[in-house]
Each structure stands twice: as structure tokens, then as C-alpha cells.
Amino acid sequence: MKKWSFIACMSFLNLFATQLLAEDLKVLTLVCKDGIFTPTELEAPANTKFKLIVKNEGSTAEEFESQELNREKVVAPGQSVTIFLGPLPAGTYGFFGEFHPKTAQGKLILK
Amino acid sequence: MLSILFIVAREALEAVLIVSIIAAFMRKQQLHHQGRVYLWSGVFGGVILSGVLALALYHLSDWMEGRGLLYFEAGLFLTSALLMTQMVFWMRKIGKRLKGHIENDLKDSFAQSGFFGIAAVAALGIGREGSEMATYIYSLSLSDQYSTNAVVMASLLGIALALLVYRSLTRGMSRLNLGTFFAVTSVFLFLTAGALLIEATSRLTELDVLPSLVPVIWNTSQWIPPQSWFGQILGLLLGYKPMPSLMMVLVYGLYWLLIMSLYYIPGWRAASAEKLRAATAPKSLAKA
Numbered sequence: 001m002k003k004w005s006f007i008a009c010m011s012f013l014n015l016f017a018t019q020l021l022a023e024d025l026k027v028l029t030l031v032c033k034d035g036i037f038t039p040t041e042l043e044a045p046a047n048t049k050f051k052l053i054v055k056n057e058g059s060t061a062e063e064f065e066s067q068e069l070n071r072e073k074v075v076a077p078g079q080s081v082t083i084f085l086g087p088l089p090a091g092t093y094g095f096f097g098e099f100h101p102k103t104a105q106g107k108l109i110l111k
Numbered sequence: 112m113l114s115i116l117f118i119v120a121r122e123a124l125e126a127v128l129i130v131s132i133i134a135a136f137m138r139k140q141q142l143h144h145q146g147r148v149y150l151w152s153g154v155f156g157g158v159i160l161s162g163v164l165a166l167a168l169y170h171l172s173d174w175m176e177g178r179g180l181l182y183f184e185a186g187l188f189l190t191s192a193l194l195m196t197q198m199v200f201w202m203r204k205i206g207k208r209l210k211g212h213i214e215n216d217l218k219d220s221f222a223q224s225g226f227f228g229i230a231a232v233a234a235l236g237i238g239r240e241g242s243e244m245a246t247y248i249y250s251l252s253l254s255d256q257y258s259t260n261a262v263v264m265a266s267l268l269g270i271a272l273a274l275l276v277y278r279s280l281t282r283g284m285s286r287l288n289l290g291t292f293f294a295v296t297s298v299f300l301f302l303t304a305g306a307l308l309i310e311a312t313s314r315l316t317e318l319d320v321l322p323s324l325v326p327v328i329w330n331t332s333q334w335i336p337p338q339s340w341f342g343q344i345l346g347l348l349l350g351y352k353p354m355p356s357l358m359m360v361l362v363y364g365l366y367w368l369l370i371m372s373l374y375y376i377p378g379w380r381a382a383s384a385e386k387l388r389a390a391t392a393p394k395s396l397a398k399a
Contacts, residue, residue, distance in 0.1 A: 034256065059254035061246045067337030067346070068354050070313045074243050076169045077250045082177035084317045088326045096338070099118060099247055 025084075026050040032075065034058035035100030046090035046110040055080040062104065066095035069108070086110075112265050115251065119269025120276075122244040125347060127277045129195075129236040129303065130154060132296045133229050134277075135284035136202055139292065140209055146226055153230030157237025164242030165249060181314050188311035191235040192304040198232050199297045200374065201225040206293070297374075299348070305366050306350025312362045324357035 026045070030052060031038045044050050054064045056075040063074045064083070075081050090110050097104025133150055137143040171180060205225055244266075252262040284292055315321040332353035335342045345351035352359065 034254070059250065060256060061250035063243065063247075067342075067352065068332055070352055070354070070356070070359075071317075072310075074168055074246050076165075076172065076246055077254070079169060079172045081172050081180075084319075086326075101338075 028052045029055065030064075030106070031055045031057055032062045032064070032097060032104060034060055035062075035097060035103040037095075037097065037104050037106040040106040042106070042108045044086070044108065044110055047087045049084065049086045052083040052085055052108075053080055054083060061099060063098035064095060065098045066093060066108075068093040069095065071095075072098075112257075112261055115248075115257075115262060115265035116269045116272065118247060119244055119266050120272040122240050122247075123270060123273035124276065125303070126157070126237045126240045127273045128280070128299070130233050131277045131280040131284065132300065133198075133233060135281045135292065136296070137229075138281070138285050139289055140206060142205075142209075145222075146229065149226040149230040150233055153233030154237060156230065156234035157241060160234055160238030161241030161245045164238060165245035168242065168246050178318060181318050185311045185314035185318070185320075187235065187239065188307045188314065191232070191239065192307040192311065194228055194232050194235065195300055195304040195307070196370070198225070198228050199300050201228060203293070203297070203374075203378075206289070301367075301370050301374075302349055305363055306348075308362050308366055309350045309352065309355070309359050312356075312359050316356060316358060321358055324361070326356050327354045328357045328360055330354050 026048070028042050028044055028050060030042060032054060033056075035058070042052070054062075054073070054075050056062055056077050056079055059077050061074060061076050063072065064081070065072045069085060069088075071083055071085070073081050073083060085108075088110055093108045093110065095106050095108060130150070133146075134143070137146040137150065167180065167183075174180060175182075202225075205222060208221075248262060248266045251257055252259045284296070287295070312321060316323045330353060335345065335351070335353065337343070337346060337351070337353050342351065342353070350363075
């Protein structure tokens with residue numbers, strides 16, 4: 001039992017260590033403001049890991065959602081969230097704002 | 112106005128489904144007197160959890176660069192999935208016990224622990240969906256776009272709509288015979304737990320705790336678009352993902368393999384053994 005918890009703790013720490021070292025990720029920024037995403041098209045390299053920061057500059061909450069990217073994240077007004085993405089194959093991945101589905105639409109193009 | 116109502120009702124639906132299954136089960140088994148306190152304290156706990164989670168979204172979204180909340184969510188999803196699975200096993204077991212003893216002894220620890228499980232499943236189910244709802248409603252009521260009154264009205268109507276669904280579901284399910292009720296709800300609860308495991312896998316992959324193995328193993332977004340009504344229903348009930356990773360598929364498959372070997376196959380064996388006994392019993396009586 002003790003041995004197992006020791007192994008679990010070590011692998012957990014190891015995980016943090018590798019993550020702290022691997023912080024050189026490309027960063028994309030997406031701004032949402034009361035149901036509008038800017039820009040509506042984002043580009044990123046395929047097959048690499050990158051970070052997408054979603055900033056909410058509006059006065060209402062938004063939920064960044066993408067079934068294609070398997071991500072779903074609520075952003076409170078005035079806040080920003082970081083979404084870790086990739087490595088993903090080249091292609092076009094749609095996303096939308098769940099709280100403003102009619103107007104908040106965008107896509108991420110990986111090349 | 113109408114869109115607020117629908118978003119609130121939809122966010123509430125999954126939680127409502129789970130709570131109404133628990134309520135209908137307890138009513139069928141005549142457990143609702145003992146279990147009521149547990150169920151409603153679970154619901155109350157869920158409402159508080161929603162508020163706490165919504166506050167965390169406002170104030171802790173930068174915590175560990177956003178990783179803190181991801182770990183938290185992954186933990187929440189895993190716990191919910193485990194507890195929900197355990198609850199189905201408990202429901203079947205307690206159902207058998209009740210059949211055995213007419214005068215039921217529900218003071219024992221097995222029944223008690225099950226009631227705590229029920230409270231926890233209700234609390235986690237409501238907290239999970241409710242936190243999004245709380246963030247949404249709270250921010251809308253603060254914004255200039257809508258008047259606070261309109262937001263409050265629409266949210267109350269949305270919650271009322273969800274309660275209406277709850278009432279008709281509980282009533283409708285109470286009418287089903289126990290076998291059918293159990294077959295349908297246990298599948299639903301297992302499916303929901305499986306969908307939660309997929310969500311947890313997605314968070315853990317994002318955190319690099321689990322590898323995705325193959326990022327996109329297949330793509331059905333052309334056939335069943337996730338935003339279509341059919342795709343949304345599949346997403347709600349089955350955790351449908353149009354572009355899953357290999358890891359998600361493996362986790363989901365493994366979960367169902369476990370459920371089959373621990374729950375369904377022993378259940379079928381027991382059922383056929385009982386049938387056999389019932390079929391041979393009269394013969395042996397005749398011989399004697």
C-alpha cells in the first residue's frame with residue numbers, strides 16, 4: 001500500500017516537472033465579446049501542441065465549445081481561460097459559443 | 112428571453128433526469144420515506160456546489176494557468192462516474208433484499224451507505240450542470256444587455272420547465288413495472304457514467320496525464336453533426352463525440368467490458384438459473 005502511494009506521488013510530481021519544463025508552447029488568443037468571437041478564423045500548425053487563450057471581454061458569460069476539438073469551457077466575463085490543444089492532424093475544426101450559438105461561431109485551421 | 116429559458120432548461124435536464132430516476136426508484140421500492148432526506152440534502156448540496164463552482168470560475172480561472180480547474184473537473188467527473196456506477200449496483204442489491212424481506216431492515220449499514228451514495232450522486236449531478244447555469248445567469252443579470260428582472264423571470268421559468276419534466280418523468284417511470292424500469296434506468300445511468308469518463312479522459316489528455324494515443328481515430332461529424340438535434344441528444348445520452356481520440360474509445364470500451372462482466376453477465380446467469388430452478392421444481396415435487 002505504502003509502496004503504491006509512493007509510486008503514485010512520484011509519478012504525479014514527475015508530471016508537474018515535465019509540464020513546467022515543456023512550457024514553450026505556441027499561444028493563440030481568441031477574444032469573445034457578448035456573442036462575437038474575434039478573430040473568427042484561427043490558424044495553428046498541425047501535429048504540435050499549442051495553447052489557446054480565450055478572453056471574455058464582454059459582459060456576459062460564454063462557453064467555448066467544440067465537439068471536434070472535444071473541449072467545453074465556461075469563461076466568466078472579464079476572465080480568460082487557457083485551453084491546451086493538439087497535437088492534432090491538419091484540418092478545420094469548428095467551435096462555437098454555447099451561450100450565444102447563433103452569433104458566436106468560428107473555426108480553427110490547422111496546417 | 113426565450114433563449115435564456117431554453118439554455119437554463121437544457122442545462123438542468125441531465126441533472127433532473129438523474130434525480131428523477133433516483134426518486135422513482137425509491138418510490139417503487141417504498142424507500143422514499145427513509146430516502147427523502149438523503150435525496151433532498153443531495154439536491155441542496157448540489158445547488159451549493161454549483162454556486163461554489165461558479166465562484167471558482169470567476170476567481171480561480173488562472174489558478175495554475177488554468178490547470179487547477181482542469182484537475183478539479185477531471186476529479187469531479189471521475190468521482191461522479193464511479194459513484195453513479197456503484198449506485199446502480201447498490202440499487203439492484205437493495206432491490207433483491209427488499210424482495211427477500213417483507214419487513215425491511217433498512218437501518219443496516221448497507222442501506223445507509225447507499226443513501227449517502229444517492230445523496231452524493233444527486234449533489235454531483237446538479238453541481239456539474241448547475242455551475243454552468245449559475246455562471247450564465249449571474250453574468251446575464253449583471254450585464255446591461257438584459258434587465259435583471261427579465262433574466263430572473265426567464266431562469267425561474269427554465270427551472271420550472273425542468274421541474275415539470277422531473278414530475279412527469281417520476282410519475283411515468285413509477286408506472287413502469289420494476290423489471291422494465293430497472294433495465295432502462297440502469298442502462299441510462301451506465302451510459303451517463305461512461306460519458307463522464309469520456310469527459311474526464313478529455314481533461315486528463317489536455318493535462319498530459321493520459322496520452323491521446325491517436326488524436327482523432329474517426330470522424331463522423333459529416334454524418335451526425337454534433338450541433339444537429341440528433342447529435343445533441345446522442346451527446347447528452349451517450350456522450351457522443353464525432354472525433355474521439357483512441358484513448359477515449361479505449362476507456363469507454365474498457366468501462367463497458369467491466370460493466371458487462373460485473374453486472375450484466377452475472378445478472379443473466381442468475382436469471383437463467385432461477386428459470387431452470389422454477390422449471391425443474393414441479394417435477395421433483397411430483398416424484399416425491
